[in-house]
Amino acid sequence: MQIAATLRLARPGDIPALEALIERSGLGLSSGFYTDEQAAALTAHVYGVDTQLIADGTYFVVERDGVPLACGGWSKRATLYGADRAKLAADPLLDPATQAARIRAFFVDPAAPRQGLGTLLLRHCESAALAAGFRELEMAATLPGVPFYRQAGYETVERFEIEPGGVRTPLERMRKRFAAVG
Numbered sequence: 229m230q231i232a233a234t235l236r237l238a239r240p241g242d243i244p245a246l247e248a249l250i251e252r253s254g255l256g257l258s259s260g261f262y263t264d265e266q267a268a269a270l271t272a273h274v275y276g277v278d279t280q281l282i283a284d285g286t287y288f289v290v291e292r293d294g295v296p297l298a299c300g301g302w303s304k305r306a307t308l309y310g311a312d313r314a315k316l317a318a319d320p321l322l323d324p325a326t327q328a329a330r331i332r333a334f335f336v337d338p339a340a341p342r343q344g345l346g347t348l349l350l351r352h353c354e355s356a357a358l359a360a361g362f363r364e365l366e367m368a369a370t371l372p373g374v375p376f377y378r379q380a381g382y383e384t385v386e387r388f389e390i391e392p393g394g395v396r397t398p399l400e401r402m403r404k405r406f407a408a409v410g
Contacts, residue, residue: 232292233290233291233292233297233298233343233344233345233348234290234291234292235288235289235290235348235349235352236288236289236291237285237287237288237289238277238281238282238287238288238289238299238301239282240279240282242282242289242296243277243279243282245296246277246289246296246299247276247277249296249297249298249299249335249337250271250275250276250277250299250333250335251271251275252337252338252339253275253335253336253337253338254267254270254271254275254335255267255268255271256338257336257338257341257372258270258370258371258372261370261371261372262370262371262372262397265395266395266396266397269392269393269394269395269397270370270392270397272392272393273313273314273392273393274309274310274311274314274390274392275311275333275335276310276311276312276313276314276333277311277312277333278303278307278310278311278312278315278332278333279312280303280305280307280312280319281301281303281332281333284303284304284305286301286302286303286304286332286353286356287299287300287301287332287333288300288301288349288352288353290345290348290349292340296337297336297337297339297340297343297345298334298335298336298337298340298345298346298348298349299333299334299335299349300331300332300333300334300335300346300349300350300353301331301332301333301349301353302329302330302331302332302353302354302356302357302365303322303329303330303332304321304322304324304329304330304357304360304362305319305320305321305322305330306319306320306321306322306330307319307330307332308330308366308367308368308401309332309333309367309368309399311333314392322362324360324361324362324363325361327362327364328362328364328365328366328403329357329360329362329364329365329366330365330366330367331350331353331354331365331366331367331377332367334346334349334350334373346376347380350377350380353365354404354406358406363405363406363407364403364404364405364406365382365403365404365406366385366401366402366403366404367382367401367402368399368400368401369382369399369400369401369402370399371398371399371400374400374402377402378402380404381404382402382403382404383402383403383404384400384401384402385401385402385403386400386401387399387400387401388400388401
């Protein structure tokens with residue numbers, strides 16, 4: 229019998245387990261989208277926990293029987309992607325009236341794909357960002373995530389490349405707008 233997944237706020241003590249989950253996800257779910265070299269470069273230089281999201285209370289863990297199976301969050305800050313080690317500058321707050329909140333750092337354990345864990349996280353993050361006054365969300369999606377986000381109503385607004393560790397790797401900036409309430 230499979231135990232239902234629970235969603236909770238990530239805590240600083242979760243970081244080692246989340247880093248391990250992120251590494252498994254980054255390497256294990258990239259096949260068919262990125263070369264092994266690209267997946268390794270992203271995992272080593274870009275992926276990981278952004279501790280500002282934990283401090284802001286906008287990063288979450290989905291677990292089953294106490295085991296983290298997915299993580300992800302949203303942000304009211306300007307950084308579009310990347311772990312602590314990839315951040316280059318200050319991370320100012322966004323203005324919900326004129327700027328899009330960020331969907332950040334979604335990872336699912338490759339042993340638990342297509343179980344609705346990412347959808348649970350995404351819906352939770354969208355609701356929280358809307359409750360904070362944002363009406364638009366955007367992200368830098370890796371290629372394995374693009375089909376998932378597209379199915380959730382996000383549209384590609386820009387294709388671009390980054391070069392983690394000197395390895396050219398494509399990403400897509402995706403955006404979703406919500407109707408104004410009231």
